[in-house]
Amino acid sequence: MIDFIYLLGSVILLASLHMVAPDHWLPLAALSIKRKLKASSAAFIASVLGLAHSLLSLALSLAIIFLGMYFFGFVSFRIIAIVIIGVVCVYMFVNTIMESRRSTKVEETALTVSVLPDPAVLPFVVAAGIYGNYGLFYISFAFVAASVIALALISYAANRGLLSGLKNLNPVTIDKIVILILIITAFYIYIFG
Numbered sequence: 503m504i505d506f507i508y509l510l511g512s513v514i515l516l517a518s519l520h521m522v523a524p525d526h527w528l529p530l531a532a533l534s535i536k537r538k539l540k541a542s543s544a545a546f547i548a549s550v551l552g553l554a555h556s557l558l559s560l561a562l563s564l565a566i567i568f569l570g571m572y573f574f575g576f577v578s579f580r581i582i583a584i585v586i587i588g589v590v591c592v593y594m595f596v597n598t599i600m601e602s603r604r605s606t607k608v609e610e611t612a613l614t615v616s617v618l619p620d621p622a623v624l625p626f627v628v629a630a631g632i633y634g635n636y637g638l639f640y641i642s643f644a645f646v647a648a649s650v651i652a653l654a655l656i657s658y659a660a661n662r663g664l665l666s667g668l669k670n671l672n673p674v675t676i677d678k679i680v681i682l683i684l685i686i687t688a689f690y691i692y693i694f695g
Contacts, residue, residue, distance in 0.1 A: 517648035548657030
């Protein structure tokens with residue numbers, strides 16, 4: 503049970519930190535200033551974007567798991583989770599190198615970036631498979647809820663002018679923190695899984 507609580511807490515932390523990245527909320531903040539939206543309207547739009555992003559990320563994860571099981575069968579979930587965490591970490595690391603070399607500013611990113619799926623939740627969905635359908639449901643629900651709530655709160659606060667310092671936060675920094683969380687999770691699964 504402690505393992506599942508750790509997994510649940512980690513996916514909530516991951517989803518929340520992921521939504522702090524300016525590439526998720528800054529385009530919406532710019533749009534709300536331009537259109538003079540109320541903070542509550544910006545929070546509602548952010549909730550919809552967070553919902554779409556998290557559901558698409560889960561759909562991507564489940565599709566990858568389905569294809570993996572189709573081609574590799576039921577191998578140890580622990581080994582699969584650790585391998586997938588490694589692959590996702592490498593993908594995110596390469597992505598952070600590419601992002602750090604680009605000279606584009608966060609303000610130039612499109613609002614659609616907030617909706618595009620992200621593979622960071624994949625290892626947690628795989629690890630939750632150990633706990634059956636209920637585990638998958640709770641991990642999925644926690645990821646979706648944390649994504650929606652975090653993005654709505656951040657957008658609300660940004661609209662109220664409370665996050666002026668966060669706009670300078672580099673998305674690469676957030677990605678590095680997410681990679682660290684994934685690596686810690688891989689060790690945790692390896693030792694206690």
